[in-house]
């Protein structure tokens with residue numbers, strides 16, 4: 062057994078871990094980056110990038126099928142599944158290659174291959190033959206797709222985002238279980254590429270949207286060409302010959318038996334904190350087994366252990382993993398003098414059609430008397446109609462009294478861009494009035510945003526008149 066000593070040990074060479082490692086090195090300290098699985102990160106290998114490549118192919122197919130609506134007739138669309146998957150993999154490999162290059166540029170003396178687990182707070186076992194002593198440790202172990210118990214007997218007939226991109230060809234049919242972002246993005250893309258898809262969500266919510274109206278608009282928009290079965294549970298699933306016999310039950314209790322080639326489990330991800338010896342750290346854990354941590358410093362309790370990325374299950378997104386990793390690495394060096402790092406305005410985008418964006422605080426985060434709402438439907442929005450993308454709803458939230466812009470939920474065209482605009486306004490602390498003072502070109506989808514902001518401003522002003530004589534909720538409180 063060899064024992065190696067470093068200032069900081071980082072467990073996991075994903076986006077959070079690499080960012081933590083670089084932050085430690087920027088302070089001139091020694092660090093070790095420990096990886097148990099393949100290099101390349103979840104985002105590049107099996108997450109953000111291959112999923113967006115599959116979606117890009119689906120968008121091309123959909124554009125061709127939509128063209129007749131403009132009087133443009135491209136002829137019958139033929140989808141070559143093997144070619145689609147080949148491009149997904151080769152472009153994916155290119156992205157992964159850049160990440161692997163970056164890992165390989167790290168001094169081999171500071172890279173270890175093997176799974177790490179805590180023996181005690183500053184002491185790790187890596188694989189069978191190495192121990193690492195590091196007073197400060199960053200946990201950046203990511204997460205793993207969850208397979209619901211009712212699907213576990215399906216063997217190779219149940220697939221996840223970890224293996225779908227490795228396929229040579231598109232499947233013939235898939236039952237997607239889970240109406241979160243992964244289920245919606247992959248389910249819609251597969252459907253548009255000619256796969257027979259039915260998507261099962263056990264609740265009536267999609268993509269974790271809070272607002273009932275925006276949620277319904279997402280269901281209507283995405284459900285326009287995707288077979289969405291919400292409020293429907295999986296009763297049983299078993300392999301029969303080359304197919305999965307899939308039994309579901311809808312909200313009225315009606316059972317339905319269907320056959321699919323595969324079941325895609327898109328039922329959430331579990332943080333990789335179960336097998337890393339947290340019981341030997343003395344850290345306090347939450348009911349999911351994740352150490353209690355401060356989301357501004359990433360410090361677990363008062364210890365010299367920090368956590369970042371999907372492992373902490375706070376905001377499991379790429380840019381958040383990178384930010385959290387940087388803060389964790391920086392504070393691991395500064396320990397015990399940790400400082401709050403920059404946490405940006407919340408921004409989530411789903412690359413569905415129509416797209417979904419969630420910015421800042423939403424109705425569930427806010428107290429009822431704290432905010433006003435403005436909204437716009439994209440059904441008759443000029444530019445959206447020009448593009449035949451006139452679907453969706455935007456709700457914007459502003460603070461009573463201060464008129465500060467607080468957040469938004471949107472489903473509709475160009476949400477990936479409007480979401481950024483709104484997140485930047487929110488993080489800058491802009492008021493609704495200041496946002497309306499900004500330029501709006503014509504004709505653009507952002508004119509729809511202006512309509513929603515104007516309504517929000519009116520409501521904020523109306524509310525001010527109404528509360529003139531109210532002593533316990535004066536403006537500014």
Ligand SMILES: Cc1cc2nc3c(=O)[nH]c(=O)nc-3n(C[C@H](O)[C@H](O)[C@H](O)COP(=O)(O)OP(=O)(O)OC[C@H]3O[C@@H](n4cnc5c(N)ncnc54)[C@H](O)[C@@H]3O)c2cc1C
Nearest residue numbers: 073075076077097098103108109177203370371377378379
């Ligand atoms: C299909 C899909 C699509 C996505 N799309 C988007 C998107 O469009 N935009 C977006 O922002 N986010 C997206 N995400 C989320 C994003 O990919 C993740 O939030 C991000 O990759 C998390 O990074 P991480 O560093 O925490 O984890 P990872 O990149 O998974 O890194 C963790 C690493 O730790 C290693 N590890 C685990 N345990 C140990 C151990 N004991 N010892 C040593 N090493 C260990 C693992 O092997 C892994 O390499 C998507 C995710 C999926 C699955």
Ligand SMILES: NC(=O)c1ccc[n+]([C@@H]2O[C@H](COP(=O)([O-])OP(=O)(O)OC[C@H]3O[C@@H](n4cnc5c(N)ncnc54)[C@H](O)[C@@H]3O)[C@@H](O)[C@H]2O)c1
Nearest residue numbers: 209239240241242243244263327328329330377410411412
């Ligand atoms: N565009 C993006 O940014 C993007 C894309 C993909 C993934 N991601 C990240 O990956 C994370 C994981 O995505 P996800 O979609 O797997 O998780 P999720 O938690 O967002 O959604 C999982 C869904 O599955 C449902 N579910 C759970 N168990 C079920 C069961 N037994 N039967 C039926 N439904 C069940 C849940 O109710 C939930 O609606 C997301 O939270 C997101 O942060 C982001």
